[in-house]
Amino acid sequence: MPSRPPVRPPGAPVRPSATRGRSPWRGYVYVLPAFLVYFAFAVLPALHTAYLSLFEWDGVTLGDWVGLGNYQEILQDSVLRRSVFNALVLVVFFSFVPIVLGLAMTGLLARYRRPGMGAYRFLFMLPQVIPLVAVGVTWRWLYGDDGLVNQTFRAVGLDGVTRAWLGDFGAALIAVGLVGTWVLSGLCMMLFLSGVQKVDPSLYEAARIDGAGPVREFVSVTLPHLRGELAVAMTVTTVAALASFDIVYVTTNGGPGEQTTVPGLLVYRLAFSEGKVGLAAALAVVLGCLILAIVYLINRLSRSES
């Protein structure tokens, strides 16, 4: 695209260089609108959440100052603790499994050109763009009594295994977790594959000439080049697991019992149906801090190693 030089209308006074001699602060005029919206509708509410977490408040009458009492309750209440535990279990399915799967595929596909990847790329990124609520509704149907999962088990003669998966005490959390695996595996794979493309092909040639097998090659050539992608995949998927709400709300709404309750669900429920606004705020703060700590840790580790 040709860049046109700025045209000064004829007769306009020739200004001395527009920015020289002016305050360097002037540029903030451009930043201000974005900053104000961000501050008013994201930063301030986050701070307000922290403030609310210090009160016992039902959302209607005047609140009572309880200091850190709500945080103490989180540590003691079994349902609240359970929700944090469930979120950590989901990390295994949302983060660990997709990353391992993505790495394995990348190891297999790393060393040759892959014509026809376009169609695969489209499919693997598909779960990333559609609403998670629609994903949840879809899987709710797949896991149902007459859903595809049970149909498959019946077809291979395993009638005894069939059940309402999302209503099963033992299976519900795993079933929800596998939905996350389905959503995030493609993303991890595409991240790693695009990272591998930046690796100099001659490194693979060299490894081959040195007699390295596929495993050796993966460990010494592919993996070291994927450090950045790995950190990103871990961050994105872990945040998705800890802050999960949409999928759980639609598939199980936390049940059966509290088997699939996650912090996001409890924040919503406590604040808007149980009238425990302060406790909900405290849980939101704990969740926010947990996410921040993990993101910080992952970035710290990935930088110090490189």
Place this chain on the structure above:
Amino acid sequence: MNTATRSERWSGYALLTVMAIAVVIPFLSVFLASLQPAGTPVVGLTWPERWSWDNYEQAWSVAGFSDLIRHSLTIALGVVPASLVLAALAGYALGTMKLPGGNAVAAFFIAGLTIPVELIVVPLYFDLRGLGLTNSYLGVILVEIALFMPFSVFWMRTHFQSTPASLVEAARIDGASSATILLRILLPLARPSLMTLGLLVFMWSWNQFLLVLVLIQDTTKHTAPAGLGFFVGQNSTDIPTLAAGTIIVMLPILILFVIFQRSFIAGLLQGAMKG
């Protein structure tokens, strides 16, 4: 770099295909269910005996999915232009000018990348209710702009940082004001970046669930995902209509994804990498 053997190549493609099928089957299952005659019990993957599009009509008009789509569009079309304008302005200043404390301000934006909706949604409900902005699209629009702002500013800042400084310098020597430089020189060059950002913001806005669930409790004003989430709670047994509704909710974003595949994928991967 044809060091791979033929068997390696084929096993690679075979595995890719298995994974691709795993991605497609849930979609296929819902799609086929949506074509079954209304009110019939549906089992797993069943080829419909006759293709019936009645469920779409049922979902669209009777179950109210046309309203849901309209509401979602209203919100997304409010969020996207505002986000682009605000992010382009801020990204321009933070990316090309030497602002005192500019890096700290940029870091302050970036810190917001990890804010989960859960962290802000509780006080937002009470604060916006006080302002009369609950059950209002304006309220949702404002919060979504703020929520996506860290990424948007970051994305545009990265873009402007990568445009050659000589371009800006030359214009400045010609006496162009900073606004002229942005409007005449940099924005025309930023079209691809703006377009990718616009698509991503549209997608996030379209898919937003928790925020809408809290801020819009009037079910007649629900957005597509919120309406679908509500519908599944009310009519979980009417699988064909539910399936048709699910497809309707996915369709707009699906169409965009098909058309703008490259921008989407580049945005999602690069956006994640840069963030």
